[in-house]
Structures are given as C-alpha cells and as structure tokens.
Amino acid sequence: MNLFDLSLKFNGFPIEKAKTALKAIQNEKEFTSYIETKKQDIVSYHLKYNPFYKTFAKNADTLDWNSIPVMTKRDLQQPLMNRLSEGFSKKNVYINKTSGSSGDPFIFAKDRFCHALTWAGFIDRYGWFDLDFNTSKQARFYGFPLNTKGYYKERFKDFLSNRYRFSVFDLSDAQFEKNLVKFKSTKFDYINGYTSSIVQFAKFLQLKNIVLKNVCPTLKACIVTSEMLFEDDKKLLETYLGIHIINEYGAAELGLIAFQNKNGEWMVNNDDLFVEILDENNHVLPYGEEGRVVITSLYNKAHPFIRYDLGDIGKLSKNSTANKPILETLIGRTNDxxxxxxxxxxxxxxxxxxxxxxxxxxxxxxxxxxxxxxxxxxxxxxxxxxxxxxxxxxxxxxxxxxxxxxxxxxxxxxxxxxxxxxxxxxxxxxxxx
Structure with missing residues (x-):
C-alpha cells in the first residue's frame, strides 16, 4: 500500500499532479527560457496578489532581475497573515516553521501544490538510488518533540512514511548496542538523518570492527542532512556502513536544494528553485566563487520566497550550467x-x-x-x-x-x-x- 502518497492526498496535497508537472519540467527542451519565464511569473504574481511583497519590492521591475530586492529571514519575522497572498488563509496552505539554526526562526507557508511539488522532487532524487518513499524501510536518526502531542504526531508520521526512528539524544555505546540489534532484525533499505549522530554510530561500529551492511544486507544507502559532512567523516561512513553516502542539502521553507548523484556531484534542484550565489553587494558571482546562497521558490504562490537569503555560504562548481548547476561546497552559515x-x-x-x-x-x-x-x-x-x-x-x-x-x-x-x-x-x- 502506498501509505506515503495516500497521506499526502488525504491532507490535500496533489502529489500525482505534482509528479506529472515535475516530469514536464525535466523534459523542457528550452530550460533557460523556462527558468527566466518562471522567475518573471512568480515576481509578477506576488506583486499583484501579495500586499506584503508589493510594499517590500515596490521598485521591482519584472524584466530586470537585478532590481528584485534580496529578502532575509528578518524581513519575514512578522505575523504570517501579513505575508500571505490574496486567496490564501491558514486553512488552505501548508504551515511550518524554520529550525531557527540561523538564529532567526519564523513561521512560513506554502500552497498545497508547491508543497506536493517539493515532495515529488524528493521522491525523484531518492529514486536515483532505487529508494521508494512508499516501500523502502528507513532507519531514521532524527530528533523528535519532547512534548506528548508532538511526540506521538512524529511517531504516526514515521508509521505512514515506513520508517523507524533512533534516538539522537542518547549516543552512548549501550544505546548503539540496541541500535545494532534493531539493524540485525529489520530489513532496512536506507539510513537518513543528522550527520553527527550517524558519524557517532559509525565510530561505534569502527571500535567493534563491524560493517553495518554485513549485519543488515538490505541496506542500500545513507542520506545525511542538516549538518556538515566532512570528507574524513564520509570515508568513515563508507567504510563502516558499507553503502553509498549521499549528501542532502535542504531547508524547511524551500524543500530540497541539492542532492548528490551516483557520481558524487551535488546536483542543485533547479526544477522548482532558482539558486544564486551573491556577494556582499548582492551582485551575482560567477561559477567557482564563494558567496551567499540566495534562492527563489518558483512555485510558491501562497508566500513569497524571492531572492531569499537563506543564511548559508557556498559556491557553485565551475562546471555548472543553467541546465546542470552543481553545488561544489557549502561552507556554513553566515552567522558562523x-x-x-x-x-x-x-x-x-x-x-x-x-x-x-x-x-x-x-x-x-x-x-x-x-x-x-x-x-x-x-x-x-x-x-x-x-x-x-x-x-x-x-x-x-x-x-x-x-x-x-x-x-x-x-x-x-x-x-x-x-x-x-x-x-x-x-x-x-x-x-x-
């Protein structure tokens, strides 16, 4: 049973429509023209239907991208209702909040199609490694809310998403022994979670001289996210997990930003996002130069994320093209x-x-x-x-x-x-x- 897809449909997110749209985007023959058109369309939409954005970008010219102002998280720290486009309310959008890792947390919204398109992107990328959201069993190294309601909500989401959650609050050898027992008795397809916690588990395996793939032969890949992955840690994971190590870069308010392919290239999501690297004066930097990661959500009509400064520092590879942007490095947050x-x-x-x-x-x-x-x-x-x-x-x-x-x-x-x-x-x- 496709519980994951069904849960999205049940909550009003048109996942099948989003999957069809994603295929059409990826089959665009004139991709550069597609991106330019979508950039103009989303700016025009919010200038017409979003009172907050009309005021914020009052001098914007849809035909001159450099005239579009860069927005930061602090610009968005005001009541959500002030930032929603006409026709949208808290009842017909997806609402969440940022993690606050930048020091500037806020509540945001996405329209339902945009949110479904985000999931379609994740589903597509995971498919590169023969992983299926509906059928592949996930070993999840994530935190969870400590309040009762939040805890059981996450556990229910785990059930719908076919995943088992390991605690990242207890990284003792005794807990890792219990983790190992679970891997021996469960046919996990992949691991997903915080880099630091999975690295600690790998160090435990190193001390025991155990390769996890030998304990759990069904494992195919490990996807690390939310924290930096250093090269020596990646080698440790490859050695003692014995599977593909995939670096994922995303943000709650935007979805998937970059995902490593089988060649080790960190492929930028240019299906529903437009990613730029800017200098301190908001000038676009050429490929290969380090600067601020600034992103436009091309499909979010409920809430503008247009030239949105995520708070990260990185650079695109010199081998990048408009059709194939490659994230070479992610240095860290601008406040770090x-x-x-x-x-x-x-x-x-x-x-x-x-x-x-x-x-x-x-x-x-x-x-x-x-x-x-x-x-x-x-x-x-x-x-x-x-x-x-x-x-x-x-x-x-x-x-x-x-x-x-x-x-x-x-x-x-x-x-x-x-x-x-x-x-x-x-x-x-x-x-x-």
Whole structure:
C-alpha cells in the first residue's frame, strides 16, 4: 500500500499532479527560457496578489532581475497573515516553521501544490538510488518533540512514511548496542538523518570492527542532512556502513536544494528553485566563487520566497550550467563567522575543521564544539574516553596558530555529553560576539 502518497492526498496535497508537472519540467527542451519565464511569473504574481511583497519590492521591475530586492529571514519575522497572498488563509496552505539554526526562526507557508511539488522532487532524487518513499524501510536518526502531542504526531508520521526512528539524544555505546540489534532484525533499505549522530554510530561500529551492511544486507544507502559532512567523516561512513553516502542539502521553507548523484556531484534542484550565489553587494558571482546562497521558490504562490537569503555560504562548481548547476561546497552559515583580533575573518567551520584534523588522529575524542567567547578567546568542549593530553592540546594550539593567527586564548573542557538543540542537532560552532 502506498501509505506515503495516500497521506499526502488525504491532507490535500496533489502529489500525482505534482509528479506529472515535475516530469514536464525535466523534459523542457528550452530550460533557460523556462527558468527566466518562471522567475518573471512568480515576481509578477506576488506583486499583484501579495500586499506584503508589493510594499517590500515596490521598485521591482519584472524584466530586470537585478532590481528584485534580496529578502532575509528578518524581513519575514512578522505575523504570517501579513505575508500571505490574496486567496490564501491558514486553512488552505501548508504551515511550518524554520529550525531557527540561523538564529532567526519564523513561521512560513506554502500552497498545497508547491508543497506536493517539493515532495515529488524528493521522491525523484531518492529514486536515483532505487529508494521508494512508499516501500523502502528507513532507519531514521532524527530528533523528535519532547512534548506528548508532538511526540506521538512524529511517531504516526514515521508509521505512514515506513520508517523507524533512533534516538539522537542518547549516543552512548549501550544505546548503539540496541541500535545494532534493531539493524540485525529489520530489513532496512536506507539510513537518513543528522550527520553527527550517524558519524557517532559509525565510530561505534569502527571500535567493534563491524560493517553495518554485513549485519543488515538490505541496506542500500545513507542520506545525511542538516549538518556538515566532512570528507574524513564520509570515508568513515563508507567504510563502516558499507553503502553509498549521499549528501542532502535542504531547508524547511524551500524543500530540497541539492542532492548528490551516483557520481558524487551535488546536483542543485533547479526544477522548482532558482539558486544564486551573491556577494556582499548582492551582485551575482560567477561559477567557482564563494558567496551567499540566495534562492527563489518558483512555485510558491501562497508566500513569497524571492531572492531569499537563506543564511548559508557556498559556491557553485565551475562546471555548472543553467541546465546542470552543481553545488561544489557549502561552507556554513553566515552567522558562523570567526572574527579575529587582527580584523581577519574565517568561516567557523574552518576553525572546527583544523581542530578536528588534529584531535581525531588518535580516535580518543568522540565529538566537540567550539564557542567564541571573546574576540581572542575560544572554548573547545569535547567528549572523549580519556582527557586530552598536554601534547595534544599543544598540537591543537599550534594548528590554530598556523591556520588562523597567533595570540588566541583556547580553553578546553571535557564533558559527559554535548548540548544539542531540542531536535537533536549539534551546532558545531557558535560565536557570542
């Protein structure tokens, strides 16, 4: 039984219509013209039917894309009813809220066809790896609401989506032993979830010298999302899960943004989204240059996401084309920037990556996070089997001095567990400046 498709239909989301539309989009012969037309159409629609957008983009010219203003999350932090287009209400749209990982959470809406098209995109991409939302069994490493109503709602959604949820709040060896038993007794087709939690499970498998594919032969792939996937972590996952590792990039308010194919290319979703990389002055950067990820939702008529600054930093590959945009790197969030005493800046994950490379040589440290307390003061909190030695701390300080700058004060604190969000995500760098 196609429970997933049926649940979408039952809730008013026309999934069959969306699947048909997606095929038509992907068969467009003049794809560049299609994108340009859809960009103009969505701007024209909201200028005509959305009072909020009329005011926000009062100087916009639908024929001049550079005249279309860039919107940020803070622009949208006002009551949802103020932002809905004419003909839409809370009763006939899909409503959700952003995760708040950028520090600027807000409630948003999508019209029902747009939401169905989002799911059609996910279904299509998962099909690249012979995964079916209706029939493939998912091992899910995600958080869940701690309140009773939210908890049972998520569990019901898990049932409809043919998935079993593993806790990301308990990453102990004892819990991982229980996870392993579940994998032995269940014919899972794929793993999906937060990168950090799945990496911790892989480290447990490494200690046990177990390849998960040998325990659960039906496994085909692992899809990691919501957090950065580093190359050495990917190799660890490939080795001890024994399956394809797929990097997924998405956002609640937009849906699927990029998905890795079998060649390892991070394919940008240009079916229902238009993705740009902009500099600080909102100028479009050429392929291969790093900047702000700005996205237009081409089909959301209920709520405008037009030249929407997602809050991420990344770059498109030089091999990209309008028909085939490829995301080369995703650096991190714009609010995850390290500001140094010299005035220099660095991506927070650069700091994290440098430290990670040194710390993990011996495999002692399980996880760590970095916090910038003052402009010259950082704290590294970590979990480990043993406390870091003086030599290891010295090596980390030396690496930080080499890759960032000298004179920084680094404090280390060993903890039993690291603080996660209420959904189970691990924020790897945080600045208090």
């Amino acid at each position: 920037i390290v500001v140094l005493p010299s005035g220099n800046k660095a991506a927070g994950l650069t700091f994290y990556y440098v430290t990670k490379t040194v710390i993990e040589d011996g495999g002692n440290v399980k996880e760590f996070i970095i916090e910038q307390l003052k402009i010259d003061t950082f704290k590294i909190s970590y979990t480990s089997r043993e406390e870091l030695s003086r030599e290891k701390i010295k090596d980390i300080n030396k690496a930080i001095e080499t890759y960032l700058e000298p004179g920084l004060s680094i404090h280390f604190e060993r903890k039993e567990a690291l603080e996660r969000s209420n959904r189970g995500k691990l924020k790897q760098f945080k600045s208090y400046l």
